[in-house]
Amino acid sequence: MSTEPTPETAPDQPARRRWIVPAAIAAVVLVVVIILVAVFSPKNAGTVTPTDSPSTSASPSTSATPTSTPSASATPTTPATPQPTSGTPIEGEPGEEVEVPITDTPTVAQGISTSLASISAVQGVGDEPGEIAGPAIKFTVNIINNTSSAVSLRDVVVNVDYGTDRTPASELNDSDAPGFPSEVAAGQTAAGTFIFTVPEDQRDIVRISLFYSVDTPVVVFSGAAPR
Structure with a gap:
């Protein structure tokens, strides 16, 4: 079915x-x-990304850094050169005596000047044979070297006389009066200390003579000395 x-x-x-x-x-x-x-x-997503990239355009702001580099040019400094000590030029023939005040600073040669740094009254002591102790004057003479090289002082001679008749004073050898060193360096000052016997009543006129070299005049510091 x-x-x-x-x-x-x-x-x-x-x-x-x-x-x-x-x-x-x-x-x-x-x-x-x-x-x-x-x-x-x-x-749609791609259209958004281009808007972000221009934001990096702020990086050129680093271009301001080169402005700091010129400041380095200020670091080099020129060394200061020693200024020459002013001195009064003296006129005279070699070996000729030229008197100057005790307070003066005469120029004895090209670039070389001298001055009487100090003077005082002392009681001289005779340590060497033939030396006579007694009233004396102690003084220091400076020699200023304004040249660019060392200058020898081996030929420098210092003498003292006093009174109107120019009586020679006697030098006393003392450890406190070593005299000049053998030379003075460029741009430096050399000091020589000396002791000479001078009677106290004869110090109204005292002459301290500095013989620098045979080619220069003799500088004579003239004036009253302490008693």
């Missing part, structure tokens, strides 16, 4: 077809939407 479709089941198939068609259309639409989103979303 064969079975025949009943009248109730035959109409279900057309109804199912009516549901499948809209579902397929919806699926197609969904796929299209997904494709559109995938296609257009990178373009």
